[in-house]
Amino acid sequence: MDFNFNEDQRILTDMARKFFEKEAPKSLVRETMHDRKGYSPPMWQKMSELGWMGLAFDEKYGGYGGSFLEVAIIFEEMGRAAVPTPFFSTVILSGLLLQDSGSEELKRKHLTKIAGGECISTLALVGKSGVYSKEEIGLEAKAVGDHYLINGAASFVPYAHVADNIICAARTPPASGEGVTLFIIAGKAEGIEIIPLKTIVGEGVDCVVNMRDVKVNQGQILGEPGKGWECIERLWPKIAVALSCKCVGGMKKAMELTIAHVNERVQFGKPLAALQVVQHMCAEMFIKSETSRHAAYHAAWLISEGLDCEKEAAIAKAWCGEAFKDVTKIAHQLTGGIGFTEEFDLHLYTKNAKNLELLFGDGVFHRNVVAGRVGL
Amino acid sequence: MDFKLTEKQQQFREEVRDFLKAEMARGIYPFGSIHLAGALSREFSKEVSRKGWIGLAWPKEHGGQGLGYTDRIIMLEEMFRVAAPMAYHYMGDRQVGPGLIHFGSDFLKREFLPKILNADACFALLFSEPEAGSDLANCKTTAVEEGDHFIINGQKIWTSGGHYAECGWVLARTNFDPSISKYNSFSEIIVDMKSPGVTIRPIINIVGAHSFNEVFFDNVKVGKGYLVGKKDNGFRQIMTNLDYERAGIDRLMQNYRVKEVLLEYVKTNKRNGRPLSGDTLIRDTVAKIEVEYEVARLFVYYVASLLDQGKIPSFEAAMGKTICTLFEAKLADVATTLMGLPGLLMPGSPEALFDGVVCESYLWSPSYTLQGGTVEVLKNIIAQRGLKIGGK
Numbered sequence: 159m160d161f162n163f164n165e166d167q168r169i170l171t172d173m174a175r176k177f178f179e180k181e182a183p184k185s186l187v188r189e190t191m192h193d194r195k196g197y198s199p200p201m202w203q204k205m206s207e208l209g210w211m212g213l214a215f216d217e218k219y220g221g222y223g224g225s226f227l228e229v230a231i232i233f234e235e236m237g238r239a240a241v242p243t244p245f246f247s248t249v250i251l252s253g254l255l256l257q258d259s260g261s262e263e264l265k266r267k268h269l270t271k272i273a274g275g276e277c278i279s280t281l282a283l284v285g286k287s288g289v290y291s292k293e294e295i296g297l298e299a300k301a302v303g304d305h306y307l308i309n310g311a312a313s314f315v316p317y318a319h320v321a322d323n324i325i326c327a328a329r330t331p332p333a334s335g336e337g338v339t340l341f342i343i344a345g346k347a348e349g350i351e352i353i354p355l356k357t358i359v360g361e362g363v364d365c366v367v368n369m370r371d372v373k374v375n376q377g378q379i380l381g382e383p384g385k386g387w388e389c390i391e392r393l394w395p396k397i398a399v400a401l402s403c404k405c406v407g408g409m410k411k412a413m414e415l416t417i418a419h420v421n422e423r424v425q426f427g428k429p430l431a432a433l434q435v436v437q438h439m440c441a442e443m444f445i446k447s448e449t450s451r452h453a454a455y456h457a458a459w460l461i462s463e464g465l466d467c468e469k470e471a472a473i474a475k476a477w478c479g480e481a482f483k484d485v486t487k488i489a490h491q492l493t494g495g496i497g498f499t500e501e502f503d504l505h506l507y508t509k510n511a512k513n514l515e516l517l518f519g520d521g522v523f524h525r526n527v528v529a530g531r532v533g534l
Numbered sequence: 535m536d537f538k539l540t541e542k543q544q545q546f547r548e549e550v551r552d553f554l555k556a557e558m559a560r561g562i563y564p565f566g567s568i569h570l571a572g573a574l575s576r577e578f579s580k581e582v583s584r585k586g587w588i589g590l591a592w593p594k595e596h597g598g599q600g601l602g603y604t605d606r607i608i609m610l611e612e613m614f615r616v617a618a619p620m621a622y623h624y625m626g627d628r629q630v631g632p633g634l635i636h637f638g639s640d641f642l643k644r645e646f647l648p649k650i651l652n653a654d655a656c657f658a659l660l661f662s663e664p665e666a667g668s669d670l671a672n673c674k675t676t677a678v679e680e681g682d683h684f685i686i687n688g689q690k691i692w693t694s695g696g697h698y699a700e701c702g703w704v705l706a707r708t709n710f711d712p713s714i715s716k717y718n719s720f721s722e723i724i725v726d727m728k729s730p731g732v733t734i735r736p737i738i739n740i741v742g743a744h745s746f747n748e749v750f751f752d753n754v755k756v757g758k759g760y761l762v763g764k765k766d767n768g769f770r771q772i773m774t775n776l777d778y779e780r781a782g783i784d785r786l787m788q789n790y791r792v793k794e795v796l797l798e799y800v801k802t803n804k805r806n807g808r809p810l811s812g813d814t815l816i817r818d819t820v821a822k823i824e825v826e827y828e829v830a831r832l833f834v835y836y837v838a839s840l841l842d843q844g845k846i847p848s849f850e851a852a853m854g855k856t857i858c859t860l861f862e863a864k865l866a867d868v869a870t871t872l873m874g875l876p877g878l879l880m881p882g883s884p885e886a887l888f889d890g891v892v893c894e895s896y897l898w899s900p901s902y903t904l905q906g907g908t909v910e911v912l913k914n915i916i917a918q919r920g921l922k923i924g925g926k
Contacts, residue, residue: 159604159839160536167535227535417921437917437924438910444921445853452832459535473825525821526814532824533801534811 161452163231170231177208178239184503187241191506194354195320196362197243206275211249215257219265220273225462226396230403230455237407237514240506242360244278244317250393250400251316252279252325255340259381259389268323268342277322282312282367283390290519292329292338292387297369299328299339306330308341308349308372318365319352321345326369327386340386341374348372359513395471396461397518402454402471405478405514409450409485412507413443416489419496430492439488446481453477469531476524482511543608550587550612557581558616566617568789568895569745571624574698579622579653588627589651596635596643597651603841607783607834614787621695625657626650628782630703633722633775637763642724646701658699658727660690660749661772668911670705671716671769675751677706677723684708684723684761686731686754692905696734696747702727704751709766720768724760731755741897779906780851781837785858786830788902789865792895793827795888796820796869816872823861823868830857849920852912859902859909866895 163171181201190198205211214229215221229249236245253272256265271277285296297310308328318324322345330339343350349372355364381389417440420430430436457474460467486508490497497504515521539547557578558565564573582588591606592598613620631650634642649655666672675688686706696702702725709719725732731754736744763771800810800820810816837854840847847854869892870877881890903909917923 159539159835161836161839163535417923421923431923434914434924437921438913440921440923441856441913441916444916445856448850448853449829449833449857452836453829455535456537456832459537463538470828473828476821476825477829522814522818525818525825528821528824529811529817532797532820534797534817534820 161455167227167231170228171235173208174232174235175238177204178235178241182239182241184240184506187239187506188500190242190362191360193360194362196317196354196360197320198241201241202243202275202278205243205245209275210245211253211275212273214249215253215269215273219257219269221269226399227455227458227462230399230458233400233403234407234454237404237510238411240408240411240503240510242363244280244320246400246404247280247316247321248272248278250397251281251283252323254396255281255325255389255393256380258392259340261380263377264342264380271322278317278320279323279325280315280317280321282315282318282324282326284312284314286311286313286366288314288516290523295327295329295338297326297328299330299341299374301330305373305375306339306341308343308369308374310369312367312369314355314357314364315367316364318345318367319354319362324350324367325380326367327390330384337384338386338390339383340380340389341378342380343372343374343378347374357513358509394518395457395467398471398475398524399454399457399461399467401514401517402450402474402478403458405482405511406447406450406454408507408510408514409443409447409478409482412482412485412489412504412511413440413447415502415504415507416440416443416492416497419493423494436492439492443485443488446485450474450478450481469528472524472527472531475519476521476528479515479517479524480521482507483515486511539604539608543605546605547608547612550609553581553585554612554616554618557618564619566791566889567619568617568791568891568898569621569743570694570788571620571784572613572617573619574621574656574695575619576622576653576656578619582620582623583651583653588623588653589631589647590627592631592635592647596631596647598631603781603838604835607838610783611787614783615790617788617791622656623650623653625659625695625699625703626655629659629775629779630657630701632778633703633762633771636774637722637767637771639759639761641759642762646724655701656695656699657701657703658693658696660693660696660702660704660725662692663689664691668908670772671720673705673707673720675704675706676710677704677708677721677756679708679758682758684756684758686723686725686751686756688751690749690751691737691746693734693747693749694745696727696749697736697744699727701725702732702749703762705768705772708768714766717769718766721765722762722768722771723756724762725751725754725756729754729756739901741894774846776907777846777848777851778841780855780912781841781847783831783834783858785855785862785902786827786834789862789895789898791888792865792869792892793823795891796823796865796872799869799873799887819868819872823865826857826861826864830854830861833857849916852907852915853920855906856909856912856916862895862902863899866892866899870896 212221213224217223256269285294287294299306299308326341349370351368353366357364423430453474457470496502563578567573589598594600677684677686704723704725708721731752733750735748833854837847876887877892879886
């Protein structure tokens with residue numbers, strides 16, 4: 159077994175870290191959080207020039223044919239930078255969904271643009287309850303003649319307000335193919351109303367997407383009619399692992415901020431780090447970040463090898479999601495008052511951690527998958 | 535990155551499994567005990583020896599197989615999975631052999647390595663004392679040079695297997711110069727446990743088991759040839775050895791049977807007419823155990839991979855042991871609570887579930903987070919060596 163990155167992966171890590179340090183200073187991160195666009199178009203442009211949007215995809219769709227491990231590395235570094243971007247919604251939620259379940263025609267039309275960094279795309283999956291289940295989907299598509307009309311609302315849709323395309327999961331009644339059907343719709347299509355939400359991570363990230371008689375045709379269906387949920391389930395481990403890697407990067411940085419603080423901050427005539435109770439809390443953060451790193455990359459490696467990883471991906475997300483949150487709790491306890499201010503960077507991680515814990519399934523959700531895999 | 539075991543390693547796992555299946559089928563060896571390294575059976579240890587699996591990771595020139603630490607972890611994982619009776623050879627294989635290979639004289643290597651490899655010598659470790667637990671450098675036992683001998687006096691405690699081991703691996707003070715650091719004042723010496731002057735008193739633990747002992751040394755005479763490594767360097771030698779001890783899979787796997795029976799219980803039982811496996815809270819509780827187990831298991835293999843790359847894991851080994859002991863302490867607590875009052879039936883009781891193993895494990899569990907370095911001592915190591923904060 160070899161738990162280390164190879165030379166190329168080390169170079170990519172180094173490059174991505176330097177890129178975000180230069181292009182995404184915390185001043186930009188703070189600005190972006192309060193900006194209604196929710197991302198920095200110049201930085202997005204530069205990411206695209208580096209070819210990162212194409213890392214995961216086949217060369218025939220304009221990608222670089224890289225493995226999922228490379229994508230995982232970008233997610234770790236993005237988590238470390240705590241910078242909001244539409245990378246996850248475009249590359250994972252849309253790009254990989256298209257690559258795994260889309261027809262040749264749809265891939266040529268949409269995936270090439272995603273891989274080339276020419277568009278922003280997203281997935282409208284959950285309803286207003288924010289619960290990830292078929293039953294809680296808030297959009298409904300009805301077949302009318304040779305087309306469909308979509309009505310209803312989806313919520314917590316990342317970057318819908320700036321998306322060129324929105325992939326919608328809509329319930330389809332028996333006559334139109336029982337179950338859930340996925341449609342690719344232009345973000346500016348008639349009948350779509352998009353309202354950005356003010357969430358824990360920013361004012362321009364998640365949106366409500368209201369649809370009133372949005373007209374779509376058969377050619378916009380991704381996968382088979384009525385089989386959309388199966389496509390989402392196939393994508394789920396990749397979603398879980400990408401987010402787990404983001405957690406890993408975030409918790410490592412939150413730990414580093416905290417360790418720098420306990421080394422500098424003097425109380426009772428000595429640095430906080432000289433106190434054993436403080437050392438133990440730091441050790442706990444370190445245990446969480448190291449175990450998370452291995453759990454996340456183990457699952458990422460399984461994906462890149464094309465091996466079954468449902469259990470390992472669920473383990474990674476259940477573990478990393480809660481670990482990141484726990485690290486930020488310890489970090490707050492150790493950084494005291496300054497850690498509770500906007501000027502100190504910790505809150506960026508605190509907010510991301512809570513969001514990532516819940517995003518695409520919390521610990522209970524993923525442990526339920528694990529329970530299934532051990533025969534319960 | 536490559537998380538795959540090699541073809542050879544996968545075959546080796548199968549070979550170990552087949553061996554264990556055959557040995558279990560013979561029905562003559564005491565499998566299934568969750569005590570330390572399983573029950574004591576020199577005959578079973580002889581079988582393991584015949585396979586060449588004692589000293590698996592020792593270098594070939596010392597009679598080992600020269601295989602890797604990952605191979606050793608694979609073998610132990612399978613042995614612990616069925617709670618094979620490894621107690622006779624366990625300490626010699628894990629600790630004494632590697633210690634002698636690192637530090638021992640040619641005489642000691644010739645004298646003891648073959649005995650360990652052939653399951654002809656069982657070792658006990660005699661480090662802790664009444665006044666020297668976590669603070670091992672506070673040892674009071676002395677070994678005074680007299681001609682070509684050491685004369686040992688003092689008291690050791692928590693000596694696992696002291697009552698059946700033939701040989702003792704003793705830490706004793708050999709330098710009495712107060713101007714010298716305590717850390718440079720101790721030596722490691724091998725003592726014949728049947729020597730005149732050695733008295734062993736059993737200590738019964740809260741499980742009701744006799745696993746450890748108090749050992750008294752009253753003018754015990756040991757030839758100087760039995761000094762391991764350099765005089766006064768014993769403390770440092772032990773610290774190096776401890777990293778190997780902590781790098782094991784013992785703490786993860788010793789209670790594997792408890793995890794197994796917990797799953798079996800939840801799969802096959804109903805409460806209020808409904809299957810337990812359908813209960814959300816119970817599913818989550820069991821899955822938490824499974825997640826922690828898999829996360830810890832991955833880490834154990836990571837530490838083994840470091841050893842195989844020729845690195846000595848220090849904070850990584852401490853981290854691995856921390857995760858594993860916290861896991862196993864939690865496991866028995868969760869299992870007893872989930873099974874309810876029947877889960878508290880002891881081995882031998884009428885109506886006991888799974889031979890009372892869950893309750894027995896719960897009673898053992900306070901010791902897991904203590905032995906071989908308490909969780910607190912391990913966290914000191916993680917902070918000081920891993921994060922470079924605090925420290926002396």
